[in-house]
Amino acid sequence: MVSESPSRRSAFAELSHAELASLVPELLLSGQLIDRSGMAHSIKAFGREGMAAVAIEEWQVASPVYTRRMQRALNFTGDDVVTIFKGLQLDIGAPPQFMDFRFRVDDPRHGEFWLDHCGALADVEPMGEDYVRSMCHDIEDPTFDATALATNPHARVRPIHRPPRVPADRHPVCAWTVVIDPAHEPPPIPPNADIVAESAAARVELDPIDPDDPGRPDYSGPLLSDLRFTDFSRAALIRMADEVCLQHHLLALGFVIAIRSRTDAASATEIVRKQFTGIAGLTSERLRDALGLGRDEAALARVLALHPAWNPLRYTGVRVETGDSEVALRLPKASGAIADGVWPTVVDADHLAPLEAMARGVDPHYVAEVAADTDDELVVRFRLGDTAFRESGEVAITRFSTGADFRFTDRGIPLPLTVV
Template sequence: MVSGTDSRRSGFADLTQAELAVLVPELLLSGQLIDRSGMAHCIGAFGREGMTAVAIEEWQVASPVYTRRMQRALNFAGDSVETIFKGLQLDIGAPPQFMDFRFRVDDHDHGEFWLDHCGALADVEPMGESYVRSMCHDIEDPTFDATALATNPYAQVRPIHRPPRVPADRHPVCAWTVVIDPAHVPPPIPPNSDVLAGSRAAGMSLDPIDSGDPGHADYAGPLLSDLRFADFSRSALIRIADEVCLQHHLLAMGFRIAVAARTDAAAEIFRKQFTGIAGITSERLRLALGLGDDDAALARVLGLHPAWNPLRYTGIEIELTDGGVRLRLPRRSAALADGVWPAVVDAEHLAPLEAMARGVNPHYAAHVVGDTADELLIEFRSAERPFAESGEVAITRISSGANFRFADRGIPLPLTVV
């Protein structure tokens, strides 16, 4: 029997508050780069228009589910424009600084946001105007609304201006209004929304935030110009990190469903997506936390990787041994029941695991040391010579997010009604 919960503590429970404050924006950026990894393969399989349709479908079904989860976790549920904006600040679709959202709240039902920098646009503009229009028009229109509708069914997000940029260096790169009006007719519920809403990820129970922990335990106060994650309590940051990992899985689930509707090769495309994001994320986590490139560092990175968290969702176990690092992947878990990334790893398909390990050190190879009805047991050992980077990781690395660096912006300002 597959259980939706597990008694084990969070995989982030051993981190300090300072380490968690570094980790959370990294996890948010990793979620954004999922599409940099997956959409290249969709273009190859379905063309630009097919890729656009997959992107719309995955975000439409995933973002309402995880938006409501984060609202409940951090106690800022509501039906206002301000609530919508708070949700965006904790959304893998809008990682801080890389997607530099700025906000203005006029009243409960009216506001604006604009992007001073858009890493996604920086990635797409070199591909030409047709791809810019696909992202900034075709994809953003329905998906911005889907995110806003998670807060209020009468919310509409509409452009003031957006790319293609005229002039070419126009700033801000885009600007949008958000208006809540009972006269607005909500769009139809997208197909497969019920699948994600009823998934194990959607219903996953995580540890409550300890209100006695030093620092902010929630986001119930005013909307802030930026979130300074170091201001949150250690307990709150652990919960945020686990929630952001569930965002990864929900978006990946939406991607898999959309791709499977179009091809019998969905598992292969899904595995390629996993491989690309697995490697880039490992590399960024290692560098962000100042880790080395030995077995201890690999065990640490594997335990923190969003593909394997929350631990009670995936059921994985990491063990540091004299011979290397071992990963135990159970045959029964909530993640496997949902069909997310762990479901496409087996004894014959280890590319995502090797990419993940080689983000720490290119010498690592994955070896199957156990394959039973209960678990797949993988051991990572260092080879004499380094391995070449996989094509899937190289594709993801094209994104400017692969080398993006976060900056300290100081004390954030509360954004009150103007």
């Protein structure tokens, strides 16, 4: 039985409204954890300063592209502070609650945000003040501006205070102003921005949201203190899920470009494969738990079908098949993802580590085997073995993040944020 069509339908269309509302924040958090996986290997290859440079480059080129995509999809295009803040609420750089952004709007051109909790800071503080400064100063300054300029090129994001925290338990952990002023000189366009802007991921067309589906069809209207995903329509959540998966791929593309500019092709592929392996395994585990799935073949098939690495289907063309107590993953050798050179390109018949990690995030007993390797596709079959495999080092590194065990909570009815 084929579990989804690779050409027209979203894999997320198989889910109920409740499942989608649980899954979207999980996908946002998974996108944040991509860097928990990739940056560890960047530090090893290039040192702390090189890692920071890679992070700056990947977010600078990716976030403006996916921010504008989400604005169009959810119908909140504009050029003011409210539009910037709405974009942050649907950005893998700011997953809800884990990166607990709070907002204040003074007028359309002035506002503030602060973080009551920062999961990224919780991950980095144990590494020492130099790493905190790399993240909260070196990386945040140019990347916050890059995200804001997707809405208005004259927007500037500047700190009120930020870590290292003094005192050590200071709350909120940081606070920032956002000011839009025509006198602000737009920052220069970063190198390689055109590659990402013209990528297949940037240009893939997804189905519009059905406005007649029950629930909120978009994010027009006031800025809300939190997004309660159950308030959105099923159609809106399906589109959100696919857009968030594209955010993963666009960030991965930015990472690939930054890594390849710093090392030879073989070393770059190895780093990207390790990044993919780490996030693939942890994401499978969290998807399994979020949907209340078991560990059998049906659970694995569902996790594979919904994994952000293989979505949206119009971008990856991946198929998942089940039958005879086995699950098969069909990876085409021609797709938008292959053309962009992102995660599917580092998987081949001799390099199945990301797929093994993905399956073992559901159950550590899964074995991955090549069933077919043709000019058109790679087919990998999964079956339950007798022996549990140890967690890979790449997944263990990613699990270092507090996001690995993070749990979302119901915060009740969100409040509209009006001008102070």
